[in-house]
Amino acid sequence: MALINIKIEGYPYQVEDGITILEAAKRCGYEIPSLCAYNHGECNQGSCRVCLVEATGARGLVASCVYPVSEGMEITISSPRAVEARRTSVELLLSNHSMKCQQCAKNGNCELLRVAKITGAREDKYTGEKTPVTLDELTPSIVRDTSKCILCGRCIARCSSAHGLGVLGYENRGFKAIVAPAENRSFANSPCIMCGQCVSVCPTGALMEKSEIDKFDEAKKAGKFIVVQTAPAVRAALGEEFGMKIGTPVTGKMVAALRRLGFNKVYDTNFGADLTIMEEANELLDRMNNGGVLPMITSCSPGWVNYAEYYYGDQLDHLSSCKSPHEMFGAIVKSYYAEKNNINPQNIFVVSIMPCTAKKYEKEREELVTNGLKDVDCVLTTRELGDLIKRSGINFTALADEEFDSDLLGDYTGAGVIFGVTGGVMEAALRTAYFSLTGKEHELIKFEQVRGFEGVKEAGIEIGGKTIWVAVASGMKNAKVLMDEVRAGTSKYAFIEIMGCPGGCVAGGGQPYVKPCFLPNEDIDILDTYKEKRAKALYSEDERQVIRQSHNNPQIKQLYDDYLGKPLSHKAHELLHTTYSAKKRFK
Amino acid sequence: MAHIQEKALCKIDEICEKYADENTPLMMILSDIQNEFGYIPLEVQERVSEKTGISVAEIYGVVTFYSFFSLMPKGKYIIGCCLGTACYVKGASHVIDKFSELLGINPGQTTDDGMFTLDALRCIGACGIAPAVTINGKVYPKVAVNDVSGIIESYRNA
Numbered sequence: 001m002a003l004i005n006i007k008i009e010g011y012p013y014q015v016e017d018g019i020t021i022l023e024a025a026k027r028c029g030y031e032i033p034s035l036c037a038y039n040h041g042e043c044n045q046g047s048c049r050v051c052l053v054e055a056t057g058a059r060g061l062v063a064s065c066v067y068p069v070s071e072g073m074e075i076t077i078s079s080p081r082a083v084e085a086r087r088t089s090v091e092l093l094l095s096n097h098s099m100k101c102q103q104c105a106k107n108g109n110c111e112l113l114r115v116a117k118i119t120g121a122r123e124d125k126y127t128g129e130k131t132p133v134t135l136d137e138l139t140p141s142i143v144r145d146t147s148k149c150i151l152c153g154r155c156i157a158r159c160s161s162a163h164g165l166g167v168l169g170y171e172n173r174g175f176k177a178i179v180a181p182a183e184n185r186s187f188a189n190s191p192c193i194m195c196g197q198c199v200s201v202c203p204t205g206a207l208m209e210k211s212e213i214d215k216f217d218e219a220k221k222a223g224k225f226i227v228v229q230t231a232p233a234v235r236a237a238l239g240e241e242f243g244m245k246i247g248t249p250v251t252g253k254m255v256a257a258l259r260r261l262g263f264n265k266v267y268d269t270n271f272g273a274d275l276t277i278m279e280e281a282n283e284l285l286d287r288m289n290n291g292g293v294l295p296m297i298t299s300c301s302p303g304w305v306n307y308a309e310y311y312y313g314d315q316l317d318h319l320s321s322c323k324s325p326h327e328m329f330g331a332i333v334k335s336y337y338a339e340k341n342n343i344n345p346q347n348i349f350v351v352s353i354m355p356c357t358a359k360k361y362e363k364e365r366e367e368l369v370t371n372g373l374k375d376v377d378c379v380l381t382t383r384e385l386g387d388l389i390k391r392s393g394i395n396f397t398a399l400a401d402e403e404f405d406s407d408l409l410g411d412y413t414g415a416g417v418i419f420g421v422t423g424g425v426m427e428a429a430l431r432t433a434y435f436s437l438t439g440k441e442h443e444l445i446k447f448e449q450v451r452g453f454e455g456v457k458e459a460g461i462e463i464g465g466k467t468i469w470v471a472v473a474s475g476m477k478n479a480k481v482l483m484d485e486v487r488a489g490t491s492k493y494a495f496i497e498i499m500g501c502p503g504g505c506v507a508g509g510g511q512p513y514v515k516p517c518f519l520p521n522e523d524i525d526i527l528d529t530y531k532e533k534r535a536k537a538l539y540s541e542d543e544r545q546v547i548r549q550s551h552n553n554p555q556i557k558q559l560y561d562d563y564l565g566k567p568l569s570h571k572a573h574e575l576l577h578t579t580y581s582a583k584k585r586f587k
Numbered sequence: 588m589a590h591i592q593e594k595a596l597c598k599i600d601e602i603c604e605k606y607a608d609e610n611t612p613l614m615m616i617l618s619d620i621q622n623e624f625g626y627i628p629l630e631v632q633e634r635v636s637e638k639t640g641i642s643v644a645e646i647y648g649v650v651t652f653y654s655f656f657s658l659m660p661k662g663k664y665i666i667g668c669c670l671g672t673a674c675y676v677k678g679a680s681h682v683i684d685k686f687s688e689l690l691g692i693n694p695g696q697t698t699d700d701g702m703f704t705l706d707a708l709r710c711i712g713a714c715g716i717a718p719a720v721t722i723n724g725k726v727y728p729k730v731a732v733n734d735v736s737g738i739i740e741s742y743r744n745a
Contacts, residue, residue, distance in 0.1 A: 160642060169644030171651045182647035183629060586629060586643070 007074040021064035021075055022051055026524070031517075032077055033086055033118045035111055035152060035203050036065050048152060049089040050115055053077050061085050087119045095126035097204075098133075098147035106205035109513050112150060131175060138186040140210060140364050141194035141357040146178050149206035155179060155198035162502050163307070163476035167192045179206075182586070191310040191585040193476065195303035195500045196357030196381075196509020209357045209510060213388055215378040216351055220262060224349035227337075228263040229329050230254060232270055233355040233420030233505035234382045236537035240512040241386030242396040246522060247533030249541060252401020257389050258353075259402060269352065270416030271409045272329030273428070275559070276300065277416075277550035279576050280322045280425075281432040282567035284495055293317045295471075295486060295493040298425050300324045302362035303500020303509075305580060307476045312483050313582020318496075321577040323375070325419065326352040326359065327368050329409070330375030331575045336563045337408055345371070351378045353385050355420070355508030358500060367578045381510025411555040414542035421535040422474040422504035423450035423457060426497040430461060430470070431549045438464045445548050451539075453503050453531055456481055458493070470495045475502035506534035591630050598623060599631060603638035613641055613649055617656055626657045654706065662697045662704035664742050667721040671710030678732070679718035683707060685735040702743070 001016040008028055015024040025032050034051035046066035053064045054076040061082060069075075076082060094116060101107055116123070136144040151170070156179060159166030167181045167190050181190035199207045219226055239250040258266045284296050299305055299320045308319060323331065330352070334345040352359060356379075362368065363376040380388065389396055404410055415431055418424035427447045434442040449459035450470065455478035458471040471493045473479045479498045485491040501508050507530075514530045516522070523529065547553060564572045591599075602619045606612035616635060620627050632646045650656040668674075668683040683694060686705050690698055694707040713719040716728035720738070727738060 156644075165636070165640070165642040167642070167644055169642065169648040171644075171648045173652045180644075182632065182643045586633065 004069065004071045006069050006072070009076060009078060010074075015069055017071075018068055021053060021055060021062065021067050021069055021073075024069045025053075025064065025075065025077070030077060032064050033115050034065060035115060035150070045153060048093065048150065050086060050093075050119070052082055052085045052089060054079050054082050083119075087121050090116050090119045090121035091125040093150050094121055094123050095128065096130050097150065098145070099123050104148070104205040105208050105211065106148075106202075109515065109518065110205065111203035111515065111517060114517060129175075131178065134178065134180065134184055136186045136188075137210065138188040139192070139194060139361060141361045142187055142192070142196060142199060143208045143210050144180070144187065145206055145208070146180070147206075148204045149179055150204060151177060151179060152203060153179065154201040154203065155207055158197045158201045161477070162195070162197050163193065164480055165191075165311075165476075168198060185586070189587045191583075193303045193306035193310070193500060194358040194361045197501060198509075199357060200509050200511065200513060209381050209384070210360060211384060212360065212378050212380055213384055213391075216380065216388070219349040219351075219377070225265075225343055225347050226263050226349045226351060227265045227267065227333050228258050228351045228353060229267045229269045229272065229326055230258070230353040231326065231355055231420065231505060232268075232273065232417050232424075232538055233508060233511065233534065234353050234385070235541070236420065236506055236534040237355065237382055237511045238385060239396075240514075241383065241389075244397065246514070246519075246526065246530050247537050249537040250396075251541065252403070253396060253399040254385075255404055256399040256402040257385075257394050257396055260394050260399075261388060261392055263351070265405050267329070267409050268404050268412050268416070269326045269329055270412030270419070271553070271555070272325035272327075272332070273416035273419045273425075274411075274413055274550035274553045274556050275328050275332070275576065276322050276325045276419075277425075277428050277432050278556060278560070278567045279328075279572060280320050281429045281436060281550075283320055283322065284429065284433060285436055286568060288494060295491050295496045296320055297486075297496045297498055298429075299578075299580075300419065300425055301498065301500040301505075302356070302358040304476070304479065304498045306358065306361070306583075307479065307500065308483075309580055309583040310585050311476075311480075312487065315483065315487055316580045316582065318486060319580055321573075321579065323368065323576055323578045324359075324362065325416075326354065326379075327362070327375045327578075328576050330363075330377075331370050332409065332559070334370065334373055334375065335575055336559060340408060345373055349378070350376045351380060352376050353382065354379050355382050355505045355511045356501075357381060357509045359510075365578075367580075370575060382508075383510060383512055386512065408555060408558075411547075411553050412545075413550055413553050414545035414548035415550045417538050417541045417545065420505040420538050421451075422453065422499050422502075423472045423497065424504065424538070425499075426450045426470055426472050426495070428550060429495065429497075430463075432551045433468075434461075434463050435549060435551055441549065450497075453535075455502070468495070469493045470497075472497045474499040474504050476500065478502075503531040503535075506538065507531045591634070595624065595631075596634060599634050600638060603635060612639065613646065617646070617649060621656050626660045628658060654708070659697065660701075663702050664722055665704045665706060667706045667708045667711070668694075669708045669711045669713065669717070669719045669721075671708070671714065671717075673710070673714035674718040677717040677729075681732050682718050682720065682730050682735060685732045686739070689736055689739055703739070 003014045004017045013028045032051045035048050046063035051064040052061040055062050056074040133147040156168045159168045235251040238254050239248040255266050297318045330350040338345040360379045363379050368375050415428035427450050430447050450472050456473045460467045460469050469492050473482050606615050627650050632643050636643045670679050694705050697704040720727040720730045
């Protein structure tokens with residue numbers, strides 16, 4: 001790309017031709033106030049007018065996020081005219097905004113509030129009528145409050161870039177315009193998969209996860225025996241809530257914090273992941289050996305399961321019948337663990353810390369009730385755990401590392417850890433399937449072919465002289481590619497892993513927000529690299545584990561010997577397997 | 588809402604296929620459906636979504652953005668009162684109020700007998716004959732409040 005000469009605030013710079021003024025300024029060391037935390041084709045419409053600047057050759061002020069630089073252009077960010085115009089733009093946004101900032105859960109991460117402060121916008125400059133408000137709190141996962149929406153459209157862009165057929169769109173026009181599922185329906189009555197990707201890009205509090213911190217408080221008050229489990233991806237991101245660099249693993253500090261929060265037992269969902277692998281790998285072998293339905297597809301991601309139920313209701317027999325790891329864990333806590341420790345399962349309260357908003361919905365599924373009890377009682381996102389820790393006055397960064405509880409359900413392997421990243425479940429399953437088929441361990445342990453962040457990955461794996469074709473997809477747009485083949489009967493794969501969120505759980509909808517404007521110490525390209533950095537934290541924990549295959553987890557072996565018998569046994573089916581059903585997209 | 592009849596589904600599919608080679612077929616498809624059926628309910632939007640790969644949310648957005656499209660069945664006669672600047676200055680608001688009063692409906696609504704729908708339009712490009720009213724494509728120039736009842740009656744008796 002050719003370089004051109006421009007001036008910003010009178011200083012000369014050389015930048016690439018054709019990039020936007022906003023981008024050019026950023027590369028030259030300026031930050032023009034804007035609401036463009038996501039410059040990835042998401043919300044580049046120039047509609048909010050927050051980033052107005054003066055540029056020679058342009059008629060009037062220009063929106064720097066869409067206006068390209070050109071040779072000889074002189075850009076002024078700080079002229080009184082530009083400063084006043086940006087302030088007015090924000091004041092106009094505020095004029096239709098619910099200003100209940102102090103009680104808003106986005107407080108501290110709100111880009112609108114930040115830009116209001118920077119521009120000096122007054123909240124009550126323009127008063128008058130406001131757009132009629134919709135508050136959708138019907139789903140267990142996501143709350144939509146249009147009184148805080150600024151119509152930027154990031155959620156719409158993210159929903160469709162991740163999942164193809166998005167559920168969100170603009171509707172109506174002018175003063176009545178809102179962002180909503182068709183007919184301004186609740187997410188509960190539309191084909192929303194509850195993944196929370198929209199929540200992770202919303203600049204304000206218009207889209208939020210539904211908090212369940214009060215459920216935990218009530219359980220504590222009621223004197224329940226509270227067992228907490230943490231998903232693998234949480235440890236790779238929780239530190240970000242406390243200003244730590246993205247990609248810093250904080251397993252030990254997280255465990256220490258959870259103990260201080262008053263959980264009776266602190267376990268790792270990785271035990272559940274190892275159990276999932278035992279069941280799932282054996283289910284795969286059973287299907288392969290006995291002419292079962294292939295390809296078999298993973299069922300760990302509730303976002304993906306929702307999508308399958310909405311869009312591929314005729315293909316559900318391809319889904320593994322295995323519950324997801326935290327549901328398996330919950331079921332085992334309320335049966336095996338309760339029996340061994342002589343605790344009344346009614347008195348046990350299982351909390352899952354998840355990188356996910358869809359898990360909140362998943363735990364409410366009636367298929368996931370065992371012996372009249374929900375397998376999991378409460379799901380908190382990584383962000384909510386951050387809030388809980390801050391509320392309790394714990395200095396997270398100063399905590400000394402502690403280990404998970406080690407009795408009965410405490411061992412876990414490297415195979416469980418990598419569940420948190422796209423390709424991880426596949427790799428973990430291959431390690432165990434390889435052993436089951438050949439009677440020996442795979443010498444490299446790693447299956448590099450299924451790592452990485454491409455939307456669809458495939459590999460032919462040599463096992464015992466046979467090549468088994470597998471595929472991995474994340475994001476429903478990519479899943480659709482594989483599923484259309486499955487439906488057409490042309491899929492060559494034996495086993496497919498699908499995760500709801502692009503990149504897998506490390507980039508889940510319940511993970512700490514990655515907003516460059518609040519992360520001054522991260523690299524400029526952090527939006528392109530954060531998934532990889534978090535994934536690296538998980539792969540390094542896998543490498544550190546002595547045991548890296550689920551079937552070698554001693555407590556898993558003990559669980560089968562003492563209680564379940566063998567994988568896919570009657571007892572295992574009762575506790576660890578589930579069913580799915582086709583759902584109507586617009587109820 | 589009732590399920591779409593098989594015959595209607597075929598027609599919708601036919602319309603979608605007609606524009607299959609277009610880059611941005613949505614407006615054309617919706618226009619044809621609006622003309623064919625008089626309205627575009629959610630079930631129909633779902634069908635269009637399946638045929639075109641455009642999300643229901645986006646289709647719904649387009650249908651609710653343009654006043655030409657309707658989510659509800661429209662009347663046999665669609666009365667469009669222009670409220671653009673020129674018509675407004677020439678008293679169009681009194682004209683539409685009179686239609687409202689005589690028909691007993693607000694703009695955007697349809698009479699119970701299914702005869703009339705009253706729409707408020709923005710500029711229809713007929714400023715020289717303001718205030719203008721259109722009924723099923725026929726243009727009435729320089730409409731006065733006193734003309735309104737006669738216009739309605741001419742359709743009632745038609």
